[in-house]
Amino acid sequence: MVDKVITVPAMNIPPMDTGDVVLRTTNLTKQYGKRIVVNNLNLEVNRGEIMGFLGPNGAGKTTTIRMALGLIAPTAGSVEILGQDVDSHGARILPRVGALVETPALYLYMSGRNNLRAVASVLGGVPASRIDAVLELVGLRYRQKDRVRTYSLGMKQRLGVAMALLQDPDLLILDEPANGLDPAGIVEMRDLMHRLTSEGKTVFISSHLLPEVQQICTRVAIINLGKLVKVSTIEELISGHGEFAVTVERTADAVALVKAQPWGKDAHLDNHGALITKAPGQRGRDLNLFLVNAGFVPETITQSTQDLERVFLELTNSGTGEIQ
Amino acid sequence: MSTVVTSSPTEKMIFHTSRPSFIGMLRGELFKISHQWITWVLLVLLSGVIALPYIITLTVPDVKDVINHTPLLFLTNRMTQNLAVLRVFIGIFLLVLTASVVGLEYQLGTIRVLLSRGVGRLQLLAAKLTAVVIIALTVFVVGILYNIILMSALLLIMVGNVHAYNAITPAFWTEAQQYILTVLISMGATILLATAASVVGRSLTFGLSLALAWFPIDNIGTIFLYLAYRLTHSDFWLNVSAYLLGPNLNVMPKALITSAKTEVFTIGAQPFVAVDGAHTLWVTLVYSLIFATVAIILTWRRDVQE
Numbered sequence: 001m002v003d004k005v006i007t008v009p010a011m012n013i014p015p016m017d018t019g020d021v022v023l024r025t026t027n028l029t030k031q032y033g034k035r036i037v038v039n040n041l042n043l044e045v046n047r048g049e050i051m052g053f054l055g056p057n058g059a060g061k062t063t064t065i066r067m068a069l070g071l072i073a074p075t076a077g078s079v080e081i082l083g084q085d086v087d088s089h090g091a092r093i094l095p096r097v098g099a100l101v102e103t104p105a106l107y108l109y110m111s112g113r114n115n116l117r118a119v120a121s122v123l124g125g126v127p128a129s130r131i132d133a134v135l136e137l138v139g140l141r142y143r144q145k146d147r148v149r150t151y152s153l154g155m156k157q158r159l160g161v162a163m164a165l166l167q168d169p170d171l172l173i174l175d176e177p178a179n180g181l182d183p184a185g186i187v188e189m190r191d192l193m194h195r196l197t198s199e200g201k202t203v204f205i206s207s208h209l210l211p212e213v214q215q216i217c218t219r220v221a222i223i224n225l226g227k228l229v230k231v232s233t234i235e236e237l238i239s240g241h242g243e244f245a246v247t248v249e250r251t252a253d254a255v256a257l258v259k260a261q262p263w264g265k266d267a268h269l270d271n272h273g274a275l276i277t278k279a280p281g282q283r284g285r286d287l288n289l290f291l292v293n294a295g296f297v298p299e300t301i302t303q304s305t306q307d308l309e310r311v312f313l314e315l316t317n318s319g320t321g322e323i324q
Numbered sequence: 325m326s327t328v329v330t331s332s333p334t335e336k337m338i339f340h341t342s343r344p345s346f347i348g349m350l351r352g353e354l355f356k357i358s359h360q361w362i363t364w365v366l367l368v369l370l371s372g373v374i375a376l377p378y379i380i381t382l383t384v385p386d387v388k389d390v391i392n393h394t395p396l397l398f399l400t401n402r403m404t405q406n407l408a409v410l411r412v413f414i415g416i417f418l419l420v421l422t423a424s425v426v427g428l429e430y431q432l433g434t435i436r437v438l439l440s441r442g443v444g445r446l447q448l449l450a451a452k453l454t455a456v457v458i459i460a461l462t463v464f465v466v467g468i469l470y471n472i473i474l475m476s477a478l479l480l481i482m483v484g485n486v487h488a489y490n491a492i493t494p495a496f497w498t499e500a501q502q503y504i505l506t507v508l509i510s511m512g513a514t515i516l517l518a519t520a521a522s523v524v525g526r527s528l529t530f531g532l533s534l535a536l537a538w539f540p541i542d543n544i545g546t547i548f549l550y551l552a553y554r555l556t557h558s559d560f561w562l563n564v565s566a567y568l569l570g571p572n573l574n575v576m577p578k579a580l581i582t583s584a585k586t587e588v589f590t591i592g593a594q595p596f597v598a599v600d601g602a603h604t605l606w607v608t609l610v611y612s613l614i615f616a617t618v619a620i621i622l623t624w625r626r627d628v629q630e
Contacts, residue, residue, distance in 0.1 A: 066627075069436075071628040090442050092343070093442070094442030097441070099437075099440045107356060107359075108432065110356070114359060119438070123443075124344060125342025163437060
């Protein structure tokens with residue numbers, strides 16, 4: 001990447017934060033008049049993870065991201081990145097964050113390459129070879145000399161990601177990075193996210209695409225009306241609370257029998273007529289044994305999982321199909 | 325998207341020790357300005373406008389006699405007229421340039437790209453203004469040199485030599501310096517006006533509209549003040565005209581160059597009451613401070629919603 005070794009005086013190197021939390025919000029609040037957009041938000045993003053940030057329209061996601069990036073001043077609370085307070089040490093710590101907030105903001109009258117050159121010039125310390133590398137990374141090298149005005153939305157999105165990666169950031173904050181990307185582009189973006197985290201980077205990502213979030217993210221934080229309603233791993237979120245789905249004949253009788261057991265009080269039928277229940281000792285094998293002994297031979301027993309979209313709608317009480 | 329993501333350790337160390345610097349920001353601003361076609365179009369138009377009075381002079385029948393018999397008077401008149409033209413049209417150029425440098429960053433949303441990387445808000449504004457000032461001074465100096473070349477060409481065409489320059493006296497240079505000073509003051513106020521307008525509106529469209537409308541409104545406003553005076557017979561309306569920015573900038577050369585033996589040429593409406601040089605300077609200073617304060621406070625305190 002570099003053709004000569006540049007010696008940097010050790011005293012200029014900022015101390016590396018060794019903590020596991022890369023991004024932390026503490027009682028973060030933003031209020032416009034009487035309207036509280038973000039309400040006492042306490043959130044932690046750990047090093048090396050891809051955390052999804054979900055919420056309905058107007059939930060306060062973008063406001064939170066803007067506060068994290070020092071674009072909006074919090075009414076109360078604080079944001080720490082790599083252990084440093086953004087409000088007081090923004091100039092020191094924000095160069096180590098790459099961000100793409102909402103639609104990619106670009107100089108439309110310049111070429112893709114010149115966009116990167118303009119930003120690199122302001123940031124300082126970015127060699128031409130790094131510009132080549134990020135252009136290659138997002139697959140825009142072949143259009144680098146064309147004006148951004150002529151780019152498709154997906155290409156602009158890629159250039160926005162390239163801009164975010166210019167200084168090889170430790171933390172990447174991406175707001176709807178898959179916007180405008182075609183299916184191949186989405187797969188490539190997913191691949192990029194995984195590679196970034198495999199190299200020790202942390203990604204905080206807000207997305208409309210819940211299936212994408214389900215595939216990419218290790219954890220998700222769900223926000224509604226400015227409040228954090230859930231932080232969980234994807235597995236926990238869709239695990240169905242340790243329940244099993246059982247297809248069996250005479251389901252009504254089976255439900256009645258299971259409900260009578262101390263571990264099966266919450267047993268019910270789902271939309272497809274399957275018996276949804278917990279298992280004795282939380283073991284599927286024991287549930288099978290219990291049912292067989294009681295004269296019900298299950299056709300299938302599977303771990304009950306929930307659709308992330310459904311979980312999301314339940315948690316945010318949206319139910320409108322309008323998700324963000 | 326298939327190449328290395330992470331840079332080498334050496335590069336990474338450089339990235340993490342690098343901070344946005346004022347010089348880097350200034351370089352970035354000049355880079356962006358040089359890639360805006362509007363900058364170059366305006367410069368071409370400005371050079372055409374500067375040349376226009378010379379072309380008109382070529383068609384005036386008795387110019388040759390004036391040059392031969394009263395060369396100093398001819399050169400003094402041409403100097404004040406050309407500087408007056410330069411003041412007005414360089415002002416328009418600066419309004420557009422400043423509005424696009426400040427306002428376009430908001431309008432395109434690129435302000436958030438820069439600020440979210442730790443670039444200081446006021447530092448960025450200062451870098452933008454410095455870039456505009458550098459260009460303004462460069463254009464002004466080139467404009468002066470361009471005028472000298474055009475004047476020499478005019479003399480050569482009309483009388484076949486540049487002997488008229490020999491008639492120049494120290495008083496001419498003093499007058500020229502004073503007029504140049506008023507042009508520079510006017511340029512400074514214009515830059516601050518366009519900056520404040522762009523920051524208030526957070527867009528090129530608003531900033532450009534307000535900045536370009538300011539001086540015409542200011543100048544035309546004097547007509548309404550005069551009408552108000554005629555209707556009410558109150559001197560209040562005439563006195564108000566002494567506190568408008570445009571008329572004060574217009575009359576500034578005349579008010580400051582008191583030693584001039586001939587009428588100092590200016591363009592635009594002037595206050596209806598007599599004002600001295602100090603008054604025009606104070607009024608301009610107050611307006612400039614207001615523009616600068618508005619731009620600084622809003623840039624510093626306001627959330628970036630773009």
